[in-house]
Amino acid sequence: MAGMQRDWDEAYANMAHVPGSEALPDAWAAAAAGYRVGLGAAFEEALEYGDGPRATFDLVHPEGAARGLAVFVHGGYWMKFDRSFWTHLAEGARARGWAVALPSYPLAPDATLAEMTRAMGAAIEAAAARISGPVRLAGHSAGGHLVTRMICADTPLATPVRDRIEHVLSISGLHDLRPLLKTQMNATLQLDPAMARAESPALCAPFGQPDLSVWVGAAERPEFIRQARLMALMWEGFDGRVRLEIEPGQNHFTVIEALRQPQAPLTCAFVG
Template sequence: MIDAYRSSAARDWDAEFANMAFVPGADALPDRWATDAATYRERVAVEEVAYGDGPRERLDLIRPEGPPRGLAVFVHGGYWMKFDKSLWTHFAEGARVRSWAVALPSYPLAPEVRIRDITQAIGRAVARAVALADGPIRLAGHSAGGHLVARMICADTPLPAEVRERIGHTLSISGLHDLAPLRNAALNETLRLDEAEARAESAVVHDPLPGTRLTAWVGGGERPEFLRQSRLLALAWGGREADAACMVDGSHDHFSVIEGLRDPDSPITNAFVG
């Protein structure tokens, strides 16, 4: 069997990034996430902690029942322009049951800020969260959140040395690691990426921190561009002495791929905190 890949200069970039348009029933997902997250908060204690002065610079911390094994950080997606921590609380369950403290930050959104500003905000969020739980750190992020956690382990990371040294593994789920194509999509009317920022914020052109362990996890049923982006980061960083892998998860779409984070025994939870 021959496995071939060909890119095209005439790609429809709006379609490549239109995840909801290609998943039946996706319009109902934000309401479902909000309901499930609110129900989860009724039975699990959540501490809200400020990590900056801005109204969105807040994170939720969920502690396990006993002493934590370490800190697991999950950064949500939404193309850097949508959502906040309140929709994702229930995705902490898998890691929490496995005795990890879980931090879920909100962050400032475009167009009020640039993507480079959001990267710096997540750096502040992680630095604040690590003061709340001892032990190793695991990072995970979905979609735009995958971009943000990958940026935490680039050589130009905003994290201080004492924080980056505790990061044992980073899981970028359906992450965006090559931002140049976004300049060709309608999304850029909000993101306002220019050539310089797109390059500076693309993890694929950066060297990873020494000793980096990264898994780029992506659903097999996702848009072709998301498969390309995950494979690209693993290939690029694997050539720069990182322990990098790409895992294509069955036929999952861009949204079902994160559902396993709710299950402490799922393969994706094991990749996150195993």
């Protein structure tokens, strides 16, 4: 009996399954801009970490001395958005005393995913040079992929920075990239089978003993729930702490809103 051909484009079509989602980018940009106005001197913008117009990060400072550095990496299928859409998501961690870095990174088709991984390493190192103490990473969707790559055995991070990482939180992350080879978006991503394997955290060994939370909304596309379960299942085979959370009622876009709330379970997983 012949197997059923899966529609992988449909599997990753988040906006098509959330009513009103076409209005979300403008809403995110407005919320972020309004939040930045209220920060005043606590906000540093467009700090450079490398060459190119996207090699910059913003830094949100807490009141008083920072407990450490929290980094939030945005999603957009490695093809869209930048740091300016997400500043408001720093509030939960900032209110708990953390300095929050929000990096942009080069996008496809101008950069490969391997180049994005290296760029993210450079961004985190630059932010860590400005803020002392422990480092905690969170990323959403494609950003979840990138932060998880930072604790793989082939991490681009220098050992002193890697050793400061206390915890990584992948929110709705993509951890096995091989299905993307079958999507129309791969015309932009330009993955080949070798790179899809090499850049898949679920197929990599961790650096040392991982401390990883994998978080996904229960109302997301089934593929994102599968990706979360797969990551947790694969890395549970290594010494370390791996936690899987499938949050009831949340879709791919609502799931990150809790980062604005200091006491939300998601924020506690990030910087608690």
